[in-house]
Amino acid sequence: MVDGCxxxxxxxxxxxxxxxxxxxxxxxxxxxxxxxxxxxxPTDPESRALETVLxxxxxxxxxxxxxHGLAGKDVDDLVQEVRVxxxxxxxxxxxxxxxxxxxxxxxxxxxALDLLRRRRARRETPVRVSRxxxxxxxxxxxxxxxIMAGAELAEQIGEAVGHLPDxxxxxxxxxxxxxxxxxxxxxxxxTEAKTRNLLYRGLADLRDRLTSMxxxxxxxx
Amino acid sequence: MKEERVRESYDRLLAIxxxxxxDRTSCLSPEALQELLQPExxxxxxxxxxxxxxxxxxxxxxxxxxxxVAKAEPPRPFPRVxxxxxxxxxxxxxxxxxxxxxxxxxxxxxxxxxxxxxxSPAPDARVVPPxxxxxxxxxxxxxxxxxxxxxxxxxxxxxxxTDTTATMSSDTPLPSGAEYRWAVVAEITNGExxxxxxxxxxVVAP
Numbered sequence: 001m002v003d004g005c006x007x008x009x010x011x012x013x014x015x016x017x018x019x020x021x022x023x024x025x026x027x028x029x030x031x032x033x034x035x036x037x038x039x040x041x042p043t044d045p046e047s048r049a050l051e052t053v054l055x056x057x058x059x060x061x062x063x064x065x066x067x068h069g070l071a072g073k074d075v076d077d078l079v080q081e082v083r084v085x086x087x088x089x090x091x092x093x094x095x096x097x098x099x100x101x102x103x104x105x106x107x108x109x110x111x112a113l114d115l116l117r118r119r120r121a122r123r124e125t126p127v128r129v130s131r132x133x134x135x136x137x138x139x140x141x142x143x144x145x146x147i148m149a150g151a152e153l154a155e156q157i158g159e160a161v162g163h164l165p166d167x168x169x170x171x172x173x174x175x176x177x178x179x180x181x182x183x184x185x186x187x188x189x190x191t192e193a194k195t196r197n198l199l200y201r202g203l204a205d206l207r208d209r210l211t212s213m214x215x216x217x218x219x220x221x
Numbered sequence: 222m223k224e225e226r227v228r229e230s231y232d233r234l235l236a237i238x239x240x241x242x243x244d245r246t247s248c249l250s251p252e253a254l255q256e257l258l259q260p261e262x263x264x265x266x267x268x269x270x271x272x273x274x275x276x277x278x279x280x281x282x283x284x285x286x287x288x289x290v291a292k293a294e295p296p297r298p299f300p301r302v303x304x305x306x307x308x309x310x311x312x313x314x315x316x317x318x319x320x321x322x323x324x325x326x327x328x329x330x331x332x333x334x335x336x337x338x339x340x341s342p343a344p345d346a347r348v349v350p351p352x353x354x355x356x357x358x359x360x361x362x363x364x365x366x367x368x369x370x371x372x373x374x375x376x377x378x379x380x381x382x383t384d385t386t387a388t389m390s391s392d393t394p395l396p397s398g399a400e401y402r403w404a405v406v407a408e409i410t411n412g413e414x415x416x417x418x419x420x421x422x423x424v425v426a427p
Contacts, residue, residue: 057293060293060294060295061289061290061293063293064289064292064293065285065286065289065293068285068288068289068292069282069285070282070285070286070289071282074282074286075289078286078290101294101295102294105290105291105293105294108290109255109287109290109291112286112287112290113251113252113255113287115286116251116254116283116286116287117251120245120251123243125239125243125279126278126279126282126283127282128235128239128278128281128282129282130232130235130236150229150230150233151233151237153230154230154231154233154234154237155234155237157227157230157231157234158231158234158276161231161276166268166269166272167268169268169272170268170271170272170275173231173271173272173275173276174271174275175228176227176228176231176232176275177231177232177235177275177281178228178232182381185379185381186380186381186382187257187267187271188264188267188268188271189260189264189267189378189379189380189390189392190379191368191376191378191379192376192379193376203224206227210227
């Protein structure tokens with residue numbers, strides 16, 4: 001996506017019937033050879049109401065997303081989707097402000113689905129933030145040196161995990177991907193005790209498997 | 222090999238997979254990712270899908286986007302009339318506790334603040350599966366954890382979420398005539414926990 005192009009639907013939406021003119025506090029952005037005005041500091045009641053609702057929504061998603069390793073760009077794109085939908089669906093500022101939270105989140109869930117569908121259609125590579133290192137993995141090719149260093153070991157671990165029994169494999173994968181025990185239990189709908197048990201056994205299986213592959217335990221230096 | 226090193230290597234594996242040619246033919250659809258956020262999906266199917274997601278550098282961030290939206294939804298506001306009725310029930314309950322003294326069987330789970338008020342099922346209610354639970358929201362609650370236990374204390378079902386309602390998944394069979402206990406714990410932003418009292422219900426056939 002060309003930088004600034006995401007503003008196009010917003011501008012069209014703000015010029016929709018029922019929306020007031022945003023003649024002040026704007027900046028010009030280029031997109032596909034055309035100039036759009038991006039409203040930066042909306043002053044009319046409709047925009048203020050919408051921004052209040054959206055800021056509240058964005059804050060919550062950002063806060064939760066931070067814990068879930070969500071990239072900031074994803075939240076920005078989603079908020080933009082929701083903004084456009086709200087403009088289209090709601091008639092005036094009063095209604096926007098009065099919209100129940102559940103409505104906003106239903107809209108957001110549906111907008112998130114559309115966002116993913118569109119990205120897939122465009123073959124965009126999602127940004128993954130590593131829970132282990134906290135770094136954003138942009139889907140770009142790492143340097144040959146980086147690939148070589150530890151690549152063989154990474155593949156061997158992937159193979160060893162792939163051979164674990166079904167019920168333990170998912171738990172171990174989640175754990176290795178940086179998920180905590182409570183989060184794993186929540187996602188699988190298991191009790192904490194069951195999760196702890198299967199994770200413990202799965203990690204023991206993985207250790208045995210790695211040892212049989214010649215990848216032994218490390219000695220603390 | 223230390224667990225930390227294994228984790229780093231697995232992380233590297235995902236990065237390597239992301240750097241290759243993008244082939245998403247075996248990936249889950251966005252709808253299939255979103256379905257995982259619902260409790261209705263069977264355990265076998267849940268494991269199958271999560272197994273793919275946790276090994277796929279493309280599905281993983283997509284799933285987390287959908288999950289973050291679902292997790293961010295605040296608990297639903299409580300209707301004023303129901304809140305008034307609940308407050309009245311609480312008042313009556315408090316008066317009863319005051320008259321009877323402290324519970325002798327130690328069934329009250331002690332929390333850091335006032336216990337979470339339960340909306341339904343009512344104490345000792347007869348419940349037709351699937352059992353649904355409703356409680357009052359707690360200020361500054363990050364999430365709620367509900368547990369359903371047998372009389373001997375074994376957890377048969379557990380769920381964590383931001384909503385103030387929860388319905389047991391059909392994966393957990395509740396035999397008719399069986400008695401269960403349940404309680405809900407709220408995790409507060411300051412790291413403290415608020416609990417409900419332990420409730421009882423009996424399963425009846427539909």
